[in-house]
Amino acid sequence: MSFGVERSEYRNSLDDNLCKGYMKINYQTKNRLNVEINVDSAKDAFKKLAEFQEVFDESHCQLCKSNDLQFIVRTVDGNDYYELKCQSCFAKLAYGQHKSGGSLFPKRKLANGDYDKENHGWHKWAPNGN
Secondary structure (H helix, E strand, O other): OOEEEEEEEEHHHHHHHOOOOOOEEEEEEEOEEEEEEEEEEEHHHHHHHHHHHHHHHOOOOOOOOOOHHHHHHHEEOOOOEEEEEEOOOOEEEEEEEEOOOOOOOEEOOOOOOEEEOOOOOOOOOOOOOO
């Protein structure tokens, strides 16, 4: 099968376009968000997609399995808190902020530092801590 361009020519053309910032990625998350991401290189594409997926590709609540999710930002004493809230059972997945760069990440660890294997970071507030 031939496409009229030698593989090495295609690769050089792809590298040239990436260096010039011509690459755009259209991505749809599991929960139907569409985004266009502009990248400068293949490594940049990988990094930006990974960051986007980690924050926005949550498809359902890990407690009740509902896909009725809402992004929430609360401001308390001048600090912003980012959460994904289940509209069915009111469970939440909290997001932390990296100290360097300020990007977000889902908090999936328990208070003791272990990974939350059961609920993957999703929790409901309980007045007694239960």
